[in-house]
Amino acid sequence: MNEDTKEILKKFFDWVVGNGPRPENEVVSPEPPPDLPFTQRPRDRYSRFREATLRERYNQWLELHGFHIFSILYSALSVLMCVVIVSLLLATVAELPPTLSTSQRPSPAHNEVIRRYVEHAPRETGAQNIVAGLLHRYRGFETFGESAVMFTSAVSVLMMLGASRRNKFNRELSPKDAASGRNFLQRGPPDEPILREAAPILIPVILMAGCAVIINGHISPGGGFAGGAILGMALILAANAYGFGRVHEFFDERAFVISTSTALIVYTLSCGYDFFTGANQLQTFIPNGTIGNILSGGLILPANICLGFMTAGTLYAFYVLFSEGDM
Amino acid sequence: MLERLFINHYQTAAVILSGIGLTNLLLQRNLIKKIIGLNIMNSAIFLFLAAKGNINPLPSVMALAGIVITLSLTAFALALTLKIYEDSGTLNIDEALLKKTKEQEELEAIIEQAEEEEIFS
Amino acid sequence: MMNSFAFNIPFVSIFLLMLAAIVTPLLPKRNRLPEKLSCCVVGLVAILSAWLLYSLTSYGQSLTFNYSMGHYPAPWGSELRAGPLEAVLALFFCVAMLLSLTGNFSSTAEDIAPDRRQIFCSLVNLLMASLLALTYTNDLFTAYIFVEINTIAACAIVAAKDDPEATRSTMRYMVISVTGSALIIFAICLLYELTGYLSMQHMNGAIRALVSAKSYLLPLSVALALMTVGLAIKSALYPFALWLPDVYVNLTNASGAILSGLVIKGHIFLLIKIFYRVFGLDLIHMLHMDTAIFILGLLSMIVGSVHALREMNIKRMVAWSSVAQVGYIFLGIGLNTSAGIAAACLHIIVHASVKTMLSTAAGGLSNAAGHKKGLHALMGTFYINRWAGLGLIAGAFSMMGIPAFAGFASKLSLTMASFDHSFIVWSLAGLAVSSVMNALYYVPAVIVVLTHNKEAREDFTASAPPTLYKVSMFVFLALNFYLGLFCVPLLRLITRGVNAL
Numbered sequence: 030m031n032e033d034t035k036e037i038l039k040k041f042f043d044w045v046v047g048n049g050p051r052p053e054n055e056v057v058s059p060e061p062p063p064d065l066p067f068t069q070r071p072r073d074r075y076s077r078f079r080e081a082t083l084r085e086r087y088n089q090w091l092e093l094h095g096f097h098i099f100s101i102l103y104s105a106l107s108v109l110m111c112v113v114i115v116s117l118l119l120a121t122v123a124e125l126p127p128t129l130s131t132s133q134r135p136s137p138a139h140n141e142v143i144r145r146y147v148e149h150a151p152r153e154t155g156a157q158n159i160v161a162g163l164l165h166r167y168r169g170f171e172t173f174g175e176s177a178v179m180f181t182s183a184v185s186v187l188m189m190l191g192a193s194r195r196n197k198f199n200r201e202l203s204p205k206d207a208a209s210g211r212n213f214l215q216r217g218p219p220d221e222p223i224l225r226e227a228a229p230i231l232i233p234v235i236l237m238a239g240c241a242v243i244i245n246g247h248i249s250p251g252g253g254f255a256g257g258a259i260l261g262m263a264l265i266l267a268a269n270a271y272g273f274g275r276v277h278e279f280f281d282e283r284a285f286v287i288s289t290s291t292a293l294i295v296y297t298l299s300c301g302y303d304f305f306t307g308a309n310q311l312q313t314f315i316p317n318g319t320i321g322n323i324l325s326g327g328l329i330l331p332a333n334i335c336l337g338f339m340t341a342g343t344l345y346a347f348y349v350l351f352s353e354g355d356m
Numbered sequence: 357m358l359e360r361l362f363i364n365h366y367q368t369a370a371v372i373l374s375g376i377g378l379t380n381l382l383l384q385r386n387l388i389k390k391i392i393g394l395n396i397m398n399s400a401i402f403l404f405l406a407a408k409g410n411i412n413p414l415p416s417v418m419a420l421a422g423i424v425i426t427l428s429l430t431a432f433a434l435a436l437t438l439k440i441y442e443d444s445g446t447l448n449i450d451e452a453l454l455k456k457t458k459e460q461e462e463l464e465a466i467i468e469q470a471e472e473e474e475i476f477s
Numbered sequence: 478m479m480n481s482f483a484f485n486i487p488f489v490s491i492f493l494l495m496l497a498a499i500v501t502p503l504l505p506k507r508n509r510l511p512e513k514l515s516c517c518v519v520g521l522v523a524i525l526s527a528w529l530l531y532s533l534t535s536y537g538q539s540l541t542f543n544y545s546m547g548h549y550p551a552p553w554g555s556e557l558r559a560g561p562l563e564a565v566l567a568l569f570f571c572v573a574m575l576l577s578l579t580g581n582f583s584s585t586a587e588d589i590a591p592d593r594r595q596i597f598c599s600l601v602n603l604l605m606a607s608l609l610a611l612t613y614t615n616d617l618f619t620a621y622i623f624v625e626i627n628t629i630a631a632c633a634i635v636a637a638k639d640d641p642e643a644t645r646s647t648m649r650y651m652v653i654s655v656t657g658s659a660l661i662i663f664a665i666c667l668l669y670e671l672t673g674y675l676s677m678q679h680m681n682g683a684i685r686a687l688v689s690a691k692s693y694l695l696p697l698s699v700a701l702a703l704m705t706v707g708l709a710i711k712s713a714l715y716p717f718a719l720w721l722p723d724v725y726v727n728l729t730n731a732s733g734a735i736l737s738g739l740v741i742k743g744h745i746f747l748l749i750k751i752f753y754r755v756f757g758l759d760l761i762h763m764l765h766m767d768t769a770i771f772i773l774g775l776l777s778m779i780v781g782s783v784h785a786l787r788e789m790n791i792k793r794m795v796a797w798s799s800v801a802q803v804g805y806i807f808l809g810i811g812l813n814t815s816a817g818i819a820a821a822c823l824h825i826i827v828h829a830s831v832k833t834m835l836s837t838a839a840g841g842l843s844n845a846a847g848h849k850k851g852l853h854a855l856m857g858t859f860y861i862n863r864w865a866g867l868g869l870i871a872g873a874f875s876m877m878g879i880p881a882f883a884g885f886a887s888k889l890s891l892t893m894a895s896f897d898h899s900f901i902v903w904s905l906a907g908l909a910v911s912s913v914m915n916a917l918y919y920v921p922a923v924i925v926v927l928t929h930n931k932e933a934r935e936d937f938t939a940s941a942p943p944t945l946y947k948v949s950m951f952v953f954l955a956l957n958f959y960l961g962l963f964c965v966p967l968l969r970l971i972t973r974g975v976n977a978l
Contacts (some may be wrong), residue, residue: 401663433648
């Protein structure tokens with residue numbers, strides 16, 4: 030190895046370790062006596078001006094640009110992933126059986142499962158609405174899971190936006206109201222004449238429509254979730270027309286928790302009864318009734334009522350928690 | 357292939373929509389737009405299901421479940437967004453992340469200073 | 478036949494947990510009643526699962542049964558299905574959950590405000606119910622719904638700590654997680670369109686018919702790929718696991734243990750069931766999904782360990798180590814033999830119990846050091862909280878694969894499973910490299926914890942750990958040694974369960 034290479038290697042080593050440029054008049058320290066302990070030997074490095082090592086420079090660079098590079102990388106990967114997924118799915122869709130034309134080979138999805146649903150569902154479940162029968166009897170476990178999803182989301186939102194930050198919220202986010210000692214409950218209704226005039230006419234109609242959708246859920250399209258959403262809208266309309274305080278009088282956080290949990294407990298127990306008797310092949314004591322009557326379909330009607338209560342409360346809770354930050 | 361895509365035009369539309377939704381969900385920096393992307397994506401899945409539900413009742417049940425799940429996910433994501441907005445005063449997730457790192461840096465600087473003072477004294 | 482109550486246990490355990498979750502918000506907040514209720518119910522479900530396991534295995538040959546949820550059998554209604562494997566997994570999930578709840582009983586009180594703690598317990602119950610439902614389900618659509626419950630509950634558990642950083646990492650977790658769910662539901666829609674069934678075994682029959690007729694092979698493989706990627710995102714396999722460390726840093730001790738030990742595992746077991754029961758191993762091999770999974774698992778093992786080596790924060794280190802351990806599980810699945818899948822299931826159990834112990838121990842140590850998480854700050858903490866120190870040491874030894882510790886058993890069975898496989902060189906090399914790297918980052922942590930640190934000890938404010946912590950840690954250690962020393966009967970049971978799957 031010649032001197033030039035040695036010099037280059039030395040410079041490279043200095044660059045990595047962080048030694049500064051070699052001063053012209055550097056005094057090479059004399060060879061230390063060999064009996065000196067290792068820790069006390071003078072080290073060449075400290076005799077020079079110290080620069081950042083390679084690792085430190087890398088970390089600095091990463092701190093400065095790392096986030097930027099990460100976001101570019103993330104975007105590139107996301108675009109790639111989206112393009113790949115969409116093109117794969119398009120290729121797949123081209124291969125799928127044609128759905129709307131019945132001329133060619135029949136779609137594999139048309140099998141005995143659907144035949145039984147379409148032909149026997151009303152007789153077996155007592156519900157004229159096949160989808161309701163499917164939802165509550167054939168696939169009751171999935172519907173139970175759906176209600177649990179909604180419950181999970183409701184309690185999570187309540188946990189994040191609810192009582193624990195009440196004081197903080199009123200202090201920080203509405204300084205005007207905090208100064209006047211009022212929170213959203215004491216604030217009067219908004220000055221909206223149209224809303225105030227229309228609400229007394231609309232709210233009973235909406236409430237009735239909601240109840241009808243829930244109660245007729247097993248006869249005509251509708252059911253607990255849809256009817257509950259309509260009822261929730263009536264509550265939201267009332268809150269907007271008359272002020273949150275008026276609704277708060279009968280539907281506060283405690284009432285929301287109690288009504289939702291109670292409705293879900295009743296629903297869970299009825300589901301549990303259905304599943305338990307079904308799996309153990311026990312006789313149920315709940316008659317299916319005459320198809321088309323209000324009192325038919327076994328446990329579907331009470332289940333729809335419970336789901337309706339839960340959905341109405343949950344939607345109203347979402348609205349109040351998001352718009353006012355409290356309940 | 358194009359011909360087959362036209363025959364299954366509902367599914368084709370659903371797939372393209374879900375791609376748009378997924379891209380929005382992953383790439384938008386604004387949290388509200390991200391959530392809108394999530395909703396587009398899930399609505400595309402409902403369209404995909406509805407395309408074959410002319411006499412089959414099972415896709416309706418699946419779509420209903422999907423609607424309830426999307427509602428729950430959206431509500432939860434919006435609650436998170438509200439919290440992030442309260443904490444950092446921005447809806448842009450990059451800015452929110454950067455802001456925190458600045459605070460951390462300040463804190464670290466203070467700690468370092470304190471340590472150095474201790475060492476020299 | 479089986480005694481009739483044991484037959485109902487899958488249903489009863491899911492419903493007990495659900496009921497507990499729904500009742501919890503109604504309970505009074507005093508005396509930490511909600512948490513006690515959660516612990517009791519999870520303990521009860523653990524006992525029930527043990528009973529189910531006992532009655533399933535006490536018949537000479539293993540028995541599986543389908544439990545229809547409602548009055549209509551499988552292709553029309555939805556079903557649960559239980560066998561020895563499901564019962565074993567349910568038992569260990571419940572035990573790990575119970576121990577991580579009791580072990581972190583006091584630290585949860587410090588980290589989460591009382592108002593939130595009630596709902597936190599409700600969410601824990603929901604999470605456990607969804608885990609059991611994922612374990613027992615025999616229907617893809619049910620699986621999807623419980624995957625979503627799992628997603629929301631897990632995100633909410635992360636956000637339970639009222640901290641801006643935690644909220645932000647929850648948002649990132651949520652975005653990734655929701656992408657995974659969308660891929661899963663797309664795959665389910667495709668499979669339903671192709672087969673016309675949602676029940677796993679009927680779907681399997683229809684898929685076999687399609688494959689033998691050589692029709693719809695592209696849609697089938699796309700559905701399989703979407704399902705695999707979706708579940709891999711949720712189970713933190715490497716290229717999809719970038720969200721994980723940032724989430725874990727901001728967790729409370731209890732939720733850290735639950736998330737790293739349990740939430741991931743439900744999705745992995747669902748993937749195993751889909752591979753085994755919906756597609757069948759020969760079709761997986763034909764579509765080359767086993768090779769893809771194997772490569773991703775290998776990558777995850779190595780890259781996760783490399784990242785863990787670079788970390789100075791103990792929680793991030795444990796999180797990256799989780800990624801590496803998930804890689805082991807996917808390596809076992811990628812071997813695509815029943816021995817490989819049995820080894821993967823054993824590793825699921827081992828990792829569920831060891832990782833919850835490690836998280837609890839790391840939490841205890843960082844609490845002892847005054848809530849600092851940097852490795853340097855933990856110097857000498859062993860002498861303050863000896864039980865947590867012991868837990869960290871046993872967990873580290875287990876992760877390295879020292880004989881007599883739990884990790885050794887699963888690594889040994891993974892090695893044995895890869896012997897009659899063409900990937901043997903890659904698999905053994907990956908296991909060796911990853912084990913060495915595990916040692917490289919866990920040994921320094923152990924040394925730091927064991928080093929005496931006289932000056933800093935006055936700063937440590939924490940008192941001795943509460944009795945409940947000691948008891949839970951003792952049970953954790955006992956479980957660890959049980960898995961390490963007496964794993965042969967367990968592995969035999971799991972193999973029987975896999976064959977009966």
